[in-house]
Amino acid sequence: MTVADRKAFALLMAGLAETFAEELSDARMAIYWGALEHLDIETVRAAANTIVRTSTFFPRPAEILNAAAGNVEDRAEMAWNAVVNLVRRVGYPGVDGRGKAPEFPDEATRRAALELFGGWVALCEQLPGAGSPAFIGTAKQFRALYGAYARRDAALPPGETGRELSHGESVAGLTHIKTALDQRGLPTGKL
Numbered sequence: 001m002t003v004a005d006r007k008a009f010a011l012l013m014a015g016l017a018e019t020f021a022e023e024l025s026d027a028r029m030a031i032y033w034g035a036l037e038h039l040d041i042e043t044v045r046a047a048a049n050t051i052v053r054t055s056t057f058f059p060r061p062a063e064i065l066n067a068a069a070g071n072v073e074d075r076a077e078m079a080w081n082a083v084v085n086l087v088r089r090v091g092y093p094g095v096d097g098r099g100k101a102p103e104f105p106d107e108a109t110r111r112a113a114l115e116l117f118g119g120w121v122a123l124c125e126q127l128p129g130a131g132s133p134a135f136i137g138t139a140k141q142f143r144a145l146y147g148a149y150a151r152r153d154a155a156l157p158p159g160e161t162g163r164e165l166s167h168g169e170s171v172a173g174l175t176h177i178k179t180a181l182d183q184r185g186l187p188t189g190k191l
Contacts, residue, residue: 001033005041009033012041012048020058035061043068065154072150076143079109083123083142084130092124108149112142 001009013032017024036044047067051059059067069075082105094100101120104110116138117123128134 001037001039001041001044006033008041009036009044012045016048016052016058019052022058032061032064036064039065039068072147073143075108075150076146079105079112079146080139080142082109083113084127087124087127092121094120108146108153111149112146116142116145 010029013024013029016022039047044064047064048059050067051063054067055063070078086102086104090102092099095102099119099121101110101114104113113123114120117126128138
């Protein structure tokens with residue numbers, strides 16, 4: 001959402017509060033805005049409409065997020081289906097003919113799929129046949145790993161992912177921290 005959506009968001013929250021006979025303070029509004037501002041207003045509105053039809057209590061921000069994007073278990077299931085479809089569609093030659101992994105729907109899907117098997121080619125070679133006990137076990141492992149990444153990514157600021165930083169990014173971040181500590185007159189040690 002943008003600053004231009006604040007009025008629409010306030011009306012939406014007031015409507016939810018009225019529907020569920022809840023008080024809506026400025027502090028509560030600010031917390032909800034902060035938790036949901038990475039979504040567009042139409043997504044928040046659709047989630048609120050779902051909640052009004054399915055819930056009996058005023059929603060917490062996490063419930064609005066779940067209504068907007070599905071809970072982690074639902075997203076993990078969709079991610080597993082996306083991985084299986086990518087393997088069927090692209091195969092071990094990958095998108096470049098030399099084993100380069102295709103684009104995944106999101107970072108949690110990519111990390112869970114590639115880390116579970118050790119890379120795209122290994123994923124394609126080792127993925128058991130659908131319906132087999134090994135396939136079901138692999139799907140369960142993937143969903144658990146995906147859930148861990150998705151929950152961790154949800155705890156990060158919007159737009160950030162849990163990707164590893166490059167050496168340059170790490171040095172720049174540490175330099176920034178050292179500068180801030182120097183400005184406060186705090187000891188920094190050697191970087």
